[in-house]
Amino acid sequence: MKSRAILVPIVFALLALRSYSQGAYTISGKIFDSAHAQQLGGASIRVKGSNQLTVSKEDGSFELKVFQRLPITLLVSYVGYQPQEFLVSDNNASAVSVSLYAQNQYAGQVIVSASRVSESILKSPVTIEKLDLRAIKESPAPSFFDALENLKGVQMTTLSIGYKVPNTRGFAGTTNSRFLQMVDGVDNISPGIGAPVANAVGPTELDIESVELIPGAASAVYGLNAINGISNLKTKNPFQYQGLSVYVKQGVNHIDGKDLSPSLYQEYAIRYAKAINKRLAFKINGSYSQGTDWVANDSTDQYYAAGNKTNASLGIGKASNPAADLINTYGDEYNSDMKTLTLQGKTYDVSRTGYREQDLTDYAVKNSKIDAGLYYKFNSSLQASYAYRIGTVTNNYQRGNRVRLDGEQIQQHALEVKNNDFFIKAYYTQENTGANSFNFRPLAENIDMAFKKSPQWWNDYTNGFNTAFAANGGNIAAAHTAARAFADNGRFVPGTAAFDSVRNKIIHTNNWDTVGAQLLLQSAFWHIEGQYDWSRLIKGIQLLTGGHYRRYIVTPDGNEYINPAVLTDPKRANDDFYYYNFGGFVQATKKVLDDKLKLTGSLRVDKTEYFDPKINPRIALVYSPAEQHNIRASYQNGYRFPTLFEGFAFVNNGGVRRLGGLKVTAGPLNVFENSYLNSSVTAFKNAVNADISNGVSKNTAINNQKGLLIQSTYGYIQPEHLNSFELGYKGVLLDNKLFVDADYYFNLYDNFIGQLDVTQPIRGTIGQTGGSNDSTAAFVYAGGTSVKKYKMWTNSKSKISNQGFDIGLNYNFYRKFNIGANLAYAQLVEVHASDAFTPAFNTPKWMANVSFGNRQLFKNTGFNLVWHWQDAFYWNSPLANGIVPAYNTVDAQVNYRFAKANTTVKIGGTNILNTYHTQYVGGPAIGGFYYITLVFDANRGK
Structure with missing residues (x-):
């Protein structure tokens, strides 16, 4: 053994095998790192070949009830150490010592999402990132969901302080329907919106165990539009994690008063889990958060950016453009709220005045959610579980326009039966945006229309211009200013009772065409899927098969969706309509060359209503010349089918209808x-x-x-088609201290949506x-x-291609110091200029993260710093186009554990230098956020 290699004896002190009825035993002991006199809380101890497991407490102690006859094999693992198997064969044993070698914290991780089976992260056939409990604890991000932004190759788009959209490998958007987000393998999508509402109905901070994220195409294994990547949020099993946990966070933003006064942020969560007996366990989680959102206040004029030239050389500057279309002002849009007027022999484009976002909404954000799970073990391997989730969220959202979600509610029921060889799960998801959600653009337009109809307003503008032009000696700019003041005379003024009254009426009127702005989405879907692993029956090869069926139920609201049948039969206006898809896959994995080469092939077929079946193959190999060096290569074909909105949308946004392509x-x-x-x-x-x-x-x-x-x-519209190629390497170097993960990818798209x-x-x-x-x-x-x-x-009629590479490094050195860095490059390679629309790549060419920390700088004390930078890039969307400037931020945290009180305190902040930046054009300006978090966790790991 090398002198610097850390030999970690894990001592099972006080080991006792106490007899129970029917041959049951309790194995108890204590786990610690003798090299540093540190007790190892959070180590996993599992009986090989079963689901019986436990996690050591903070003082390293554990108890594990075992129902098999001796001998049994215990699998002992801890992040940062090489896993070890230990045979227990003697019920008279009093103490046993198991030695583990320290290794880089990433090297020992096990992942499931890459191939739908457990495997070492080093030997994954595709690129995959993972956040485990320790990484979440050490991140300076306010939540585990925010921490995704610091993973290699992940681009985060912040719509709201409570609504963030992750993406990988290009073509980002505010509604990312190319990225699949799951909780325990259950799709977390909001049916009508067409994407998850961040973590509004997902796990609480107390119940999350890990996050696995695959950048790039995964539709050959997961189908259902997993073309840009997937994330799987894994929650804690109540058999393994028992007891009471409490989470309290207090934060503050807007500290400089630039957009709003300094504002408090509060978040509370509680978790309780209990194994009632060896077969039955339950858990319940609840959380509530509230704060004040970031403000979107971009006043850039989109009129000229869209190619309009009428006002360019008529004696008025851009600052007094009468057709100004300001990004975060609504009701002044050049494509619907503008008219060409002939004034004094010249033509001018003139738009209505509109209202700023700050005039239309408040910036309160709220999220309350509850979930409960019931788990039953039929035997040591067969388990059934039922989970119920409900979340209610208030925040700002964006698709084609900015939208206020006020009381959006999502409910989900999930039932699963599984053992070591198979699983069957069924779930039902329902959303309801409630009575108070609204769209900013029709709200602004219809407030203006409630004051004065557009034909009358433009007529008044013309008269006002002519009068002012004659009175001021032909000063064009002054005449336009006077004309607007004349036409707007008596207009509803923000902050007055009259404005509030008409605003409230329009918000609660469900007709965007002329009088309303209410958003009413009441969609749902049910889904069933299963998988079987034939490995025990077929020797020498791992064979998986599986399939799914999904059916959407959409209630027409008259704005976002109509029943398409109403276009030919008006009597069908209020009837629900349906949309289905189904598919299946087979995957085989074989190891050859003395297990140094792992070959994986999969074939998936998906069928969606209105389209022919599509075939998605994937071929991957991992070559491991040594245990710590792994080279991977893969090719896969993928399809993305239109979402509900892309297929059935019927949205009138102020005279411009967003129409589904079916x-x-x-x-x-x-x-x-x-x-x-x-x-x-x-x-x-x-x-x-x-x-x-x-x-x-x-x-x-x-x-x-x-x-x-x-x-x-x-x-x-037709399904979008992707061919994706990837090469990569994962390895551990420098005496297990340096973890390296690098990949290159090339994607070729047909029929880009x-x-x-x-x-x-x-x-x-x-x-x-x-x-x-x-x-x-x-x-x-x-x-x-x-x-x-x-x-x-x-x-799109073009073939579109993009490529990029990512590299991540993580180095452990002196006294548990750790430094990590990752760099991502993404480039849109080709799109034909003759195409009428350019696919929105919306991705920085370069992104980088650098972290530095020590989880135990002093006893019970740790810290971490993260620097994030991303390049400037061009953003294209229905709301606005333009350059998103480059920015960089610094995040930091320090934490201290009060061991006797079972409480951890974390003090930290994101963007601690308070440098305001936006992540997309038309989005909010994001400043510094500072917080203190207390976590009480008395019984973790029983």
Whole structure:
């Protein structure tokens, strides 16, 4: 043994095998690290070949009830040490010593998500990241969910202080339907929203045991749109983790008063678990949090960014642009709240005034959730469990627009039966956004409409401009200012009783078209899946088979969703509609070359309603020339099927309808067949306006420039297809002190799903002549009620590719000091410029994290620092486009354990230098957050 290698004797002191009825025994003992005189709480002791296990308490002691006859084999493991097997064969033994070698904390981790079976993280066939209990405890992030941002290759998009969206390997979004998030293998998606609401209904901090995250495609194994990655949140089993735990966090943000006054954040959680007897156990968790959100206040003008040029050279600067479309002001949008006016012989684009986000909402965030689980063991390996979760959340969310979720409730029931060879699980998820949730954009537009209808407002603007122009000697900018003041005279003013009254009425009116802004989603799905491991029956190869069936139930709300049948049969308006998918897989794993080469192949078939079956294969190999060196390579094919929203959306956002791309939804409206690309409409209107301003008559200008209009040739939505290649290495070097994980990937997409902006004339058929067919260009120029505008869900015509690499290093050195670093690179390689829409890559080219800490700098005292940096990048979304500036932050924490009181105190903060930054265009400005957390955990690991 090398001099610096740490030999850790784990001594089972006071070992006793006490006889119970029917041959049962209790094995008791104590585990400690003799090299550092440290008791090892949290070590796992399990009976090999069964589910009987326990975890040592903080003082290293444990008790394990065993029901098998001797001899038995105990598997002893602890993060940072090499696992060891120990044979117990003598019921007269009084003490046994088991020696474990120290190793890098990452090397000994076991993961399940990569191949759906337990395996060493070193030998995973694909890239995988893991947060275990110790990593969560040591992270300076306020919660385990926030800590995901510091994992290699993970990009976090913060919609709200209580709503964060993780993504990997490009194409991020505020609703990430390409990323699958699970809790104990149960999909955590909100059906109508189409993605998880962060951790609003997930585990509490006290009940989380670990998080496994796979960057990149995993649909060949998991299906269901796991094309950008998955995360699986694993909770604590009540047989293993028993007793009472309490969590209290007090925090503060907005400390500089820049956007809001300094605000307190509070979070409380409680967990109680108990094994009633050797067969029955239960647990219950509850938590509540509240605080004040970050503020979205970007005043960048999107009018010019969208290619509009009418106001560019008419004697007014951008600062007084009468068509200003400010990002976080709503009701002033250039594509629906703007009209071209002829004023004193010149054409001007003029938009309505709108309201700032701060005028429309408060920034209170809340989350209350409860979950309960009941577990029953039929024997040492067969177990059944039932879990119920319910969460209610209030925060800000964004899809096409910013949305206030006020009382959104998600409920989930999950039932599972499993043993060492199989599992069957069924679950049901239901959401209800409640009566108080609303969409900011129709709220602002309809407050303006409640004051004055748009035709009257533009008429008043014209009169006000003409009067002011004559009075001030032709000062154009001053005339526009006076015209707006005249048209807005008597407008509802934020902070007044009249404004609050009309706002409240619109929020609680379910009609976005003209009078309301209420968000009502009442969707659900049920899901059943199973898996069987044939390894005990088929020797020499590990063979898995499995399958699932899912059915969505959608209640039409008239805004987000309608029953597509209503387009042909109005009597079906209130009928629920359904959407199903099912699939199955087979996976085989074989070790050859003296177990140095592990080969894995899987084949999955998925079928979704309205589409033909799709086949997803995966081939992977792991070559291990030595135990500590592992090289991996994989290829997989994946499909992403349209989400509910992408297929069935029917959202009127202030005159622009976001329309699902399925033929059953879009077909009756004839949009794909008869519309112009919006980019060509903008170019056409710019050219016509320039001609009119130069003295050309309107009709002549339209006729001269109509050749600029381009008819859409896009079609109904199809599944998105991905081919993904990956190479990687995992290893432990430098006498087990340095952990290295590196990977390179290349992805090739067909039929990439995105949104296309089109304009449809209200009458006529594009490309034909006679009657109204000759007027399509005139309708398009007139805009307003002469056209219908759509954001269509469809597929890109380009082949799109992206590539990148990630590297992570973790080094343990002097007296338990640890330094970690990871670097991620991502690049959009190719997309054809001729495509009408560019897939939103929305990902920094470079991201990096560096951490430094010591979990036991002094007795019971640890600390950790994390530096995060990411490059600037271009963001594209329905709300706004633009550059997200580069930023870097520093997070820190120090913790102290009061051993006798079974309490840990953590003091820390994220972005402790309080450098405000945004993670996407139109998102909130994120400042410093500072907290103190107390965790009481008296009975962990019974």
